[in-house]
Amino acid sequence: MQNTWIDDASWVETDVIRSRRYLHRLPELSFQEQATSDYIYDKLVSYGISNIQRSVGNGHSVIARIEGVTNKGPTIALRADMDALPIEEETDLPFKSVYSGKMHACGHDAHTAILLGVANLMQHKKNEFHGTIVFIFQHGEEVKPGGAKSIMESGCLDDVDEIYGLHVDPQLNIGEMSYSYDYSSASSDSIQIAVQGKGGHASRPQEAVDSVIIAAEIITNLQTLISRNVDPFKPAVLTFGSVQAGGTAKNIIADQALIYGTLRTFSENIRLTIKEKLIKMVEAIALMNEGEVSINYQDGYPALLNNKEIVKQAVSVIKTQGAFKKVFERSPSLIGEDFAYYAQEIPGAFFQLGTSDPNFEERYPLHHPKFIIKEAALLKGVQLFISILSDRLN
Secondary structure: OHHHHHHHHHHHHHHHHHHHHHHHHOOOEOOOOHHHHHHHHHHHHHOOOOEEEEEEOOOOEEEEEEEOOOOOOOEEEEEEEOOEEOOOOOOOOOOOOOOOOOEOOOOHHHHHHHHHHHHHHHHHOHHHOOOEEEEEEEOOOOOOOOOHHHHHHHOOOOOOOEEEEEEEEEEEEOOEEEEOOOEEEOEEEEEEEEEEOEOEEOOOHHHOEOHHHHHHHHHHHHOHHHHOOOOOOOOEEEEEEEEEEOOOOOOEEOOEEEEEEEEEEOOHHHHHHHHHHHHHHHHHHHHHOOOEEEEEEEEEEOOEEOOHHHHHHHHHHHHHHOOOOEEEEOOOEOOOOOOHHHHHHOOEEEEEEEEEOOOOOOOOOOOOOOOOOOOHHHHHHHHHHHHHHHHHOO
């Protein structure tokens, strides 16, 4: 049965490619995925699937279930995110985005199409397995608070025994996939610091409170939070990517400065320690310089911790099935991923799927306006999930 399922995956490839092109052409931003949700629902119904929930959690998520011959087997969940990014697409694809400033630059169109393909195939195989498959088409992954946490809180996954997800990776070739036994991605907190000083003329700084100076001190001194408070062998990154202050005039001392940054780490203890000390340090620096400060620290997604035993079993099966020419362990990534909320409560595993042609030299990263994937990777995504299902539901 197992090899038959893998071989039969090619049967849905054309439909998967068609779905991916449709979704890529009509991207919708986080928490705005109404038309995408409608498309997913219509496709699931066309496959003959009737157990479908809509608007799950705090957005437009769609969750479908297929039961096998009996429900005495395990309940296995598969997840795909479906939101796009606010990016102007710069590819030459014939199905490029028709919406200005919106693009599927993170491959969520591919994730959704792959999961639709798996649902299509498994609906035809429902008399060949025991247990239940839950298909999660999730909204809002790109924007905090994300969709995963609210889906978990809804209770609709309370009976799930295991959960699996994947993400396209343009750094890997088609036919390659990677995994991590423990942490797959880091926590990702957002920081906004508003510095309020007192504006004035550049020639009379003694009458002003320079918000730019305060901001500069804050950014410089906060770097010691990592270098002097964190074990060098435990990854943590504090980055400030944007500073806004004043206008274009050279002779005006800016009264306000805005600082935007992010903290990434795998350790919850480090996360909490840095947050506490960051707030204290920022307030102290502002006070020392006679300024005022407000801090908006937004707790982001937690670190994604895979279940080691689940990963080991899945990798063993995937290697045995032979759909991939290279399956290897990778180092954890500091990119955030709200699949972490599922993995906190349900034993799960998250994989990276190769999407590049080894003969194609240009490889644009995720979130790039020229990001593309090779469509042959879509079938590999279907086969990855099918390999797991064939083992867990047999």
